[in-house]
Amino acid sequence: MSENRITLCLAGLARRGKKGLITYITAGDPDLAATARLVETMVSAGADMVEIGIPFSDPVADGPVIQQASARALAKGVRVREIIRMCAAVRQRVTAPLILMTYYNPVFQYGLADFARDAASAGVDGLIVPDLPIEESGELLGHTDQYGLALIPLAAPTSTAARLAAMAPLARGFVYCVSVTGVTGARQEIHTDLAKFMHRVRQYISLPAAIGFGISGPESAARVAPHCDALVVGSAIVNLVARAKGSDPAPAVAALVGEIRKAIDGMVKA
Numbered sequence: 001m002s003e004n005r006i007t008l009c010l011a012g013l014a015r016r017g018k019k020g021l022i023t024y025i026t027a028g029d030p031d032l033a034a035t036a037r038l039v040e041t042m043v044s045a046g047a048d049m050v051e052i053g054i055p056f057s058d059p060v061a062d063g064p065v066i067q068q069a070s071a072r073a074l075a076k077g078v079r080v081r082e083i084i085r086m087c088a089a090v091r092q093r094v095t096a097p098l099i100l101m102t103y104y105n106p107v108f109q110y111g112l113a114d115f116a117r118d119a120a121s122a123g124v125d126g127l128i129v130p131d132l133p134i135e136e137s138g139e140l141l142g143h144t145d146q147y148g149l150a151l152i153p154l155a156a157p158t159s160t161a162a163r164l165a166a167m168a169p170l171a172r173g174f175v176y177c178v179s180v181t182g183v184t185g186a187r188q189e190i191h192t193d194l195a196k197f198m199h200r201v202r203q204y205i206s207l208p209a210a211i212g213f214g215i216s217g218p219e220s221a222a223r224v225a226p227h228c229d230a231l232v233v234g235s236a237i238v239n240l241v242a243r244a245k246g247s248d249p250a251p252a253v254a255a256l257v258g259e260i261r262k263a264i265d266g267m268v269k270a
């Protein structure tokens, strides 16, 4: 999958000695037009890739901030098909890789092959399905590979060596390393020994590695960045969208993304 935008983006960053910044928002919160605008805002403010969450009623990997964003989006009646259409519209306006994140159920309901085909033809580059165990991912991977969509696996500090070894041949794009054992959400501090965790991951998986979960702003981003090729910020951004309550969240989101960009720029790989 050498032509995948995610792979190209990460290779370009590595060449320039830069850390990637991946920002997350939940689609349809407060509505899809706002989501499309926010994706553009984040890219303009310095995000290298954008992860877009398809809301699901039982988001088991998510903490309260993203759970509530999902609930708000579902209450508005947002549909998977409309989210994919929104991605196609965004793709006309941004070149940054787009990654969809959702749980297995919405993908299954849509149809695995149809989902992979429609997402890829909308210009989506990657897919994260946190409740799909690696052992069960073969069927979906067949479809995502067919359409050049990178199925990105999650590794956790609790992942065993055997699990990381099993993940290696099935991983596409990058490996998403979860910084904490738990759910998404900005944290005061990340207590995991990231050097040790990432050393273990890199022993088994040669793809670029991103770290996400718990990054609350520029300071924590700067602490995490030396350990990874890219980092993911979600809840801290979604929280700004929630707090805007009807007024335009874009200025606050742009400011936070810009500060994080500044904080991680110029850092070299540990």
Ligand SMILES: O=P(O)(O)OC[C@@H](O)[C@@H](O)c1c[nH]c2ccccc12
Pocket (backbone or CB within 6 Å): 024, 051, 053, 061, 062, 066, 101, 128, 130, 183, 184, 185, 186, 212, 213, 214, 215, 232, 233, 234, 235, 236
């Ligand atoms: O919210 P945080 O702690 O900044 O973590 C990133 C995260 O939001 C995003 O990548 C994401 C949202 N929902 C997920 C579910 C599983 C894995 C990852 C995610």
